[in-house]
Amino acid sequence: MLIRKPDDIPSSEITPEGLYQNRRAFIGTAGALALGGLAAPSIARGLARHGEVQEDKITPENDATSYNNFYEFGTDKEDPKEQAKDFQPKPWTVNVEGLVKTPRAYAFDDLLSKLPVQDRVYRMRCVEAWSMVIPWQGVPLKDVIARLEPLPSAKFVEFTTLYDPKRMPGQRRAVLPWPYKEGLRMDEATNALTLLATGMYGKALPNQNGAPLRLVTPWKYGFKGIKSIVKIRFTDRMPNTTWNDANSSEYGFYANVNPTVDHPRWSQAKERRIGEFLRRNTLMFNGYADQVASMYAGMDLRKFY
Amino acid sequence: MRRWVRPALWVLVIFPAPMLVAQLLLGQLGADPIDKLERLSGLWALRFLIASLAVTPLMRLTGWGWLVAERRFLGLAAFFWAMAHLSVYTVLDWFFDWHEIWKDIAEHLYITLGMLAFVLMIPLALTSTKASIRRLGGARWNRLHALVYVSVIAAGFHYVWAVKKDIAQPIFYGTMIAILLAFRVVWRIQRRSSARSVSGSVS
Numbered sequence: 001m002l003i004r005k006p007d008d009i010p011s012s013e014i015t016p017e018g019l020y021q022n023r024r025a026f027i028g029t030a031g032a033l034a035l036g037g038l039a040a041p042s043i044a045r046g047l048a049r050h051g052e053v054q055e056d057k058i059t060p061e062n063d064a065t066s067y068n069n070f071y072e073f074g075t076d077k078e079d080p081k082e083q084a085k086d087f088q089p090k091p092w093t094v095n096v097e098g099l100v101k102t103p104r105a106y107a108f109d110d111l112l113s114k115l116p117v118q119d120r121v122y123r124m125r126c127v128e129a130w131s132m133v134i135p136w137q138g139v140p141l142k143d144v145i146a147r148l149e150p151l152p153s154a155k156f157v158e159f160t161t162l163y164d165p166k167r168m169p170g171q172r173r174a175v176l177p178w179p180y181k182e183g184l185r186m187d188e189a190t191n192a193l194t195l196l197a198t199g200m201y202g203k204a205l206p207n208q209n210g211a212p213l214r215l216v217t218p219w220k221y222g223f224k225g226i227k228s229i230v231k232i233r234f235t236d237r238m239p240n241t242t243w244n245d246a247n248s249s250e251y252g253f254y255a256n257v258n259p260t261v262d263h264p265r266w267s268q269a270k271e272r273r274i275g276e277f278l279r280r281n282t283l284m285f286n287g288y289a290d291q292v293a294s295m296y297a298g299m300d301l302r303k304f305y
Numbered sequence: 306m307r308r309w310v311r312p313a314l315w316v317l318v319i320f321p322a323p324m325l326v327a328q329l330l331l332g333q334l335g336a337d338p339i340d341k342l343e344r345l346s347g348l349w350a351l352r353f354l355i356a357s358l359a360v361t362p363l364m365r366l367t368g369w370g371w372l373v374a375e376r377r378f379l380g381l382a383a384f385f386w387a388m389a390h391l392s393v394y395t396v397l398d399w400f401f402d403w404h405e406i407w408k409d410i411a412e413h414l415y416i417t418l419g420m421l422a423f424v425l426m427i428p429l430a431l432t433s434t435k436a437s438i439r440r441l442g443g444a445r446w447n448r449l450h451a452l453v454y455v456s457v458i459a460a461g462f463h464y465v466w467a468v469k470k471d472i473a474q475p476i477f478y479g480t481m482i483a484i485l486l487a488f489r490v491v492w493r494i495q496r497r498s499s500a501r502s503v504s505g506s507v508s
Binding site: 265269270 | 335336337339340397399400402405408409412413415466467469470471473
């Protein structure tokens with residue numbers, strides 16, 4: 001497969017070629033790792049039967065960039081692509097605040113400069129029970145955090161999306177309490193899987209997918225992946241998060257993908273992979289249990305949903 | 306005008322179906338076409354259900370008694386689209402996964418209400434013929450068909466709770482349902498008070 005590298009993508013955002021070409025192998029490895037002893041050999045090729053473990057094929061780029069939950073640009077899935085097409089994601093400034101050695105504002109490029117961009121193919125599971133497989137490009141959040149030097153007292157990280165109803169027309173209606181906020185516990189933020197994404201499918205992040213900078217936590221429901229981040233704040237208290245503020249009985253702080261805990265309105269046991277007909281079983285922690293389950297050892301995941 | 310109403314309604318009822326199929330084949334239903342078909346078929350069912358509820362107030366306001374036949378037609382149209390909606394849910398969305406379907410109906414109130422709305426429409430659809438009206442007698446037939454009020458309320462809540470957060474659309478349809486039901490409540494109160502005044506004058 002030929003991966004084109006358009007000239008307008010800055011070199012910092014170009015995926016290492018080897019990694020990109022190995023993405024198939026990466027999915028296989030990630031899947032095998034994730035499924036562990038359960039089903040490692042059955043990363044099946046071809047059509048698997050109903051409910052069996054199936055191959056992770058990369059979602060067509062057009063689907064991943066035209067089917068978006070990004071209420072800042074409208075509440076219909078098709079809205080963000082249309083409403084965000086004139087959005088200018090650069091120049092972009094990220095404010096770093098709170099329990100950190102030097103609180104300051106970073107220009108987008110300064111925040112990420114010298115950190116090598118990595119390629120990560122992750123499953124993404126939406127709380128609405130659909131899923132995709134997306135090749136992201138970005139920087140592990142732990143590397144960014146290491147540069148920002150939070151104080152030892154910092155226990156959580158809070159992220160905030162841009163609030164600008166002029167540029168984000170969806171914010172003109174109070175569908176959610178704006179601006180959108182999300183948060184992670186420090187161990188979740190520094191987990192090896194956690195990515196600050198700057199691109200997908202080998203291109204700069206499209207506006208509707210959260211340009212220029214978004215969070216990707218593949219073992220959590222999609223809404224944790226806060227888009228268009230303008231603020232990173234370190235804190236010693238669990239931060240408020242937007243969906244939890246809007247409806248705490250349905251959306252918790254953790255939002256870990258968990259087929260055994262239903263959303264009050266939607267079953268979470270199965271999901272439809274975009275582009276497929278039959279639903280497939282949802283995997284615990286979206287199939288990344290080996291990498292993340294230890295962070296929640298001893299926690300009641302029904303209570304801390 | 307009367308001549309045009311029925312053909313126009315036929316077009317209105319049937320037309321969305323080939324439109325949706327065409328959009329599906331042309332790939333215009335987005336990345337999750339099953340979800341879209343499910344939502345749109347349900348929306349058409351609700352629209353025709355509301356339209357059938359609008360007939361009686363319209364008859365009263367205009368004095369067009371012949372509309373009564375269109376009321377049954379619109380009710381059947383709602384039933385047709387509700388069946389389409391249920392078929393999309395059963396076949397396309399869950400592909401006869403009865404275990405999950407049963408769990409969904411039993412555990413999620415909005416699915417329970419959707420099923421209730423549909424089940425209540427079955428006896429109404431079955432008794433929509435003139436022969437049934439004759440057999441049951443007008444009064445009993447009318448009493449049976451009052452079930453549509455329960456059905457439409459269940460359908461309205463089914464819609465509100467099917468939406469994740471932005472309930473502007475369900476509120477719009479819900480308001481229409483509330484207005485159309487309010488007519489009935491007002492009539493009932495009027496009827497009762499006029500009956501009282503009649504009996505008062507007798508005594």
